[in-house]
Amino acid sequence: MSTVSVAAPAAVPLPGRRPHALRWAVRIGSLAGALLLWQWLTAADVTLWVRFDRLPTPVAVAGELARAVRDPVYYQDIAQSLVRILTGFTLAAVAGVAAGIAVARSWLLSDVLQPLFEVMRPIPAIALVPVAILLFPRNEEGIVFITFTAAFFPILVSTRHAVRALPTVWEDAVRTMGGGRWRVLSSVVLPGALPGVFGGLSVGMGVSWICVISAEMISGDFGVGYRTWHAYTIVDYPAVLVGMVTIGVLGWGTAAAVELLGRRVTHWLPARRTGGHR
Amino acid sequence: MTLTDVSAAPAARRNGLHLSLDRVSLAYPDGAPVIRDLTLDAAPGEILVVVGPSGCGKSTLLRALAGLLPVAAGRIAADRAPITGPSPDRALVFQDDALLPWRTARRNVELPLSIRRVARADRRSRADSWLARVGLAGQEHRLPAYLSGGMRQRVQLARTLAGGPRAILMDEPFGALDAQTRAAMQRLLVEVLRGTPATVVFVTHDVDEALFIGDRIAVLGADGAHTVVDVPQPRDPATRGTPVVRAARGTILAALGADDRSGPC
Structure with a gap:
């Protein structure tokens, strides 16, 4: 038998690698441009219906940031917010994936759970603050609960769709090898659904930040959200903006972590076209 | 009949x-x-x-x-x-795309062995020998997406036979x-x-x-x-x-x- 006719495709080319340095220059340039625009608008006290005369300049914000990074309270707040969001998000990831698979694979569980989910889903997680206050003895659990609820639904929905969209041939193959229910779940359903699940995790992480910050603003006594709102109540605008920048950076970092993990576990997906992803 | x-x-x-x-x-x-x-x-x-x-x-x-x-x-x-x-x-061999795309050729062939609870070390050597028998020695680490259609069917054949149906x-x-x-x-x-x-x-x-x-x-x-x-x-x-x-x-x-x-x- 000849193997000549079955040459394998060459190793994956990496499109987007060549202009790597250039693309980073553009990204940094974009941020720098935005900062320069901000500086000009605020330093020149531009008022074109939108008023920039009372907004702090980037220089003032940078000064405040330089002060904050030497203050242990700043790190305490960051740690507090991170613990809250990571706890809520992790619980939501586990519960959301489990519930998504259950609803997609069992008509009974689908009928039991789906109506509940459909009624709960449109309620903005932040609107659950009063419920959280009634339910949980401490603020802390309430904030984690709200973060959990926020991330849970996007993860649930994307998992459900990903599981339903799986080709049946993989499951048939595993079953005709003698694989049972758990083997199908662990060897086919879970790995096969992961690319879709990570879409939900990315969205979930985003809404988690929205909700943890909002919840901290309403009922926290620590955390980046609380500190930002507190700065606003004492009319310390540069500190408000430091809070916002901090939230932006933290959100970006956690989103990147989810993205990176996602690429790691779905490395088998053929032909990723762009370096810049999503 | x-x-x-x-x-x-x-x-x-x-x-x-x-x-x-x-x-x-x-x-x-x-x-x-x-x-x-x-x-x-x-x-x-x-x-x-x-x-x-x-x-x-x-x-x-x-x-x-x-x-x-x-x-x-x-x-x-x-x-x-x-x-x-x-x-x-009773093993079933499909027309195409029945390999699990996240598993390498070797790990695909190991799957029925793993379901049959063959010890890990044994699994690997048996999978490799089946892959060699279908002419795929040296391709064990490849993912299905990087194999041609014919090679994928060879892997599927090896996977089927490895289970000893x-x-x-x-x-x-x-x-x-x-x-x-x-x-x-x-x-x-x-x-x-x-x-x-x-x-x-x-x-x-x-x-x-x-x-x-x-x-x-x-x-x-x-x-x-x-x-x-x-x-x-x-x-x-x-x-x-x-x-x-x-x-x-x-x-x-x-x-x-x-x-x-x-x-x-």
């Missing part, structure tokens, strides 16, 4: 399953009937090829034999035991391949099947493929009507084009053609 010469099967093939369908009717999952009153046997160790026009229920028949589809009526059995669900004894149900396994690769795969299949005792039910719509691979060929038609043709001197390349084989080919084509006149099946 009932089988008369089970005892005449070569000794090496005694371990194959005896598959039997007795007045079996099958329907698609949506309830539309597709096969009615089919009676057919596959003797232990024989290669039974099923041919028929598309939409004739050939794949449905294999799914029923695999235990993935319950019969609507009739009896379907493996070694006289009714088939009620899938079993590692007693019956192999093949659903147009070379249907998606180009002619050259297809011919190479047919020779490979004949070669590796020689070393296994398994009964094979092979579905195709290619009459020449059927004649090259099978011991017997069942031509499926409407309402359970079918013709079974014995292949003279199966898998002997020297018989290609001889009058007996041409006669068998003519019988099969006539049976297929008769169906065309009686409408879709």
